[in-house]
Amino acid sequence: MDFASVFALFVITILFAVIVCAIVALGSLPGKIAQGRNHPHVDAINVASWIGLALGGIFWPIAFIWAFIPMGRSGAAEGAEVDALRKQVAQLQEELATLKNASA
Structure with a gap:
């Protein structure tokens, strides 16, 4: 070659x-x-x-x-929604605790 x-x-x-x-x-x-x-x-x-x-x-x-x-969705919108849901859960837990104390 x-x-x-x-x-x-x-x-x-x-x-x-x-x-x-x-x-x-x-x-x-x-x-x-x-x-x-x-x-x-x-x-x-x-x-x-x-x-x-x-x-x-x-x-x-x-x-x-x-x-x-x-x-x-974008991360910022999702994070804001998660924060709002956490606040709602905290409020509901407080209301539940108040109802339990009132019935006891």
Whole structure:
């Protein structure tokens, strides 16, 4: 084998490795985004991404967009609601204690 053949084989091997790395990076991207955003459907998004790539990339954008769809309420609104519910429970416990003392 001459130098040109060895060099061509080296270039083809490097290109193949780059393509494989790019496919792996694209396949795992929606799952990583969903996991970083604490999405409740991380596993489903990850599977949809890989199946989408296996089918020629047709459904991959759906998984990518799905990873960005917000699920549930924001943390601040949820925290305020939890605080309000805790206050209600405390008031009800006080009223229950008052009723128990009045009946005894």
